[in-house]
Amino acid sequence: MNEDTNERRRSIGARRNPETEQAILEAAEAIMAEEGIAGFSIDAVARRARAGKPTIYKWWPGKTALLLDVYHRHKPASVHMDTGTVEGDVFAFLTGVFAHWGDTGAGQVFRFVIAEAQRDAVAAAALVEYSAERRIQSGKVFQRGVERGELRPDVDVGLCADMLAGFIWQRLLTGRIERDPEQLRLVARQMVQGLLAPLRGANGHRTSPSGLTRG
Known part of the structure; x- marks a missing residue:
């Protein structure tokens, strides 16, 4: 097992590892802030967060889902x-x-x-x-x-x-x-309040469509 694999943050199955999730979201935010949409990709997020792409895809089916969480x-x-x-x-x-x-x-x-x-x-x-x-x-x-x-x-x-x-x-x-x-x-x-004109009550006062009397 090489050094890069050892340094990667690990998934704990279907349940999200809070530390890894936070690292991924922070990496995604940083890439958006520094490079914008053009530089945003799952590959870039995985490298920056030191997380495996399978882990990211397990929790977010694509970059749009990840972007929505960041948003x-x-x-x-x-x-x-x-x-x-x-x-x-x-x-x-x-x-x-x-x-x-x-x-x-x-x-x-x-x-x-x-x-x-x-x-x-x-x-x-x-x-x-x-x-x-x-x-x-x-x-x-x-x-x-x-x-x-x-x-x-x-x-x-x-x-x-x-x-x-x-x-x-x-x-x-x-x-x-x-x-x-x-x-x-x-x-x-x-x-x-809607688009309806005020109604006229029996006393001549205007009423809103909801029935509240207005002077």
């Missing part, structure tokens, strides 16, 4: 904070995601992931799995609204999460990452 590690906590209202939660989500994409290389990484998913079945599967997990997490924003009585009880929270994801993905892919708080508040308000 998600640095997503700010403010993206999924509970502000007490659905509209506030959506605004916080939009603000956090667009800041993350605009201030770091995360936007470039996610655009690459989406592009790879269009031509590679393994990448597409990784994106589908990642999106399903995020759909559940984003759906909690709307589920809390249902539980608080802000939203109708028959609201499909998964569909709401899809609409939110669709908006931010479209903005990312067309180079229109929004940073203006007023515009983001408008998006959150329109997404949550």
